[in-house]
Amino acid sequence: xxxxxxxxAIPLGAGISLSxxxxxxxxxxxxxxxxxxxxxxxxxxxxxxNDVFNCIRSCHEEIHRLGPTRIYTTLKVNTRTDRKQSxxxxxxxxxxxxxxxxxxxxxxxxx
Numbered sequence: 001x002x003x004x005x006x007x008x009a010i011p012l013g014a015g016i017s018l019s020x021x022x023x024x025x026x027x028x029x030x031x032x033x034x035x036x037x038x039x040x041x042x043x044x045x046x047x048x049x050n051d052v053f054n055c056i057r058s059c060h061e062e063i064h065r066l067g068p069t070r071i072y073t074t075l076k077v078n079t080r081t082d083r084k085q086s087x088x089x090x091x092x093x094x095x096x097x098x099x100x101x102x103x104x105x106x107x108x109x110x111x
Contacts (some may be wrong), residue, residue, distance in 0.1 A: 001049045002084045006076040008042035009059055011068035024066060025059040035086065042074070044087050051080075080090075 011021050025043070029036050032055045034047040045052050056075070063071055 001079055002046070003052050004044065004046040004078045004085075004087050005052055005056075006044055007056055007059075007073070008093050008105050009063060009071050009073045010031045011063050011066075012070040012072055014068045019065060021063050021068070024062050028062055029055055032095075035088075037087065046087055059062075078105075080089075 001111060009021070009025060010018065014021065022038075026038060029045060030042065032047075032051065034045050034051060034055060036043055036045045047055075056073075060071055060073070
């Protein structure tokens with residue numbers, strides 16, 4: 001099954017900066033061949049279910065290997081059975097709808 005997830009792993013007790021842990025996960029994700037995009041509050045990853053969740057498990061294992069004994073993770077999971085839709089398609093689709101809805105009255109509400 002094709003899945004798209006938003007993944008955010010937070011090592012607890014690791015101090016203020018999480019960059020080293022995020023970088024370690026990004027290296028793991030990059031090696032999987034999965035499509036992904038780093039964001040300011042997590043990483044979007046998509047691919048086959050088992051591949052994505054094995055990747056998340058590997059990230060957890062690496063963070064634990066780096067020292068933290070506890071990780072709090074949030075996941076948003078999205079699946080579709082009618083078609084395979086990339087997360088790269090979703091944002092342009094919404095932006096396209098915004099362009100279609102643009103009118104002088106709408107523009108005044110945004111200012």
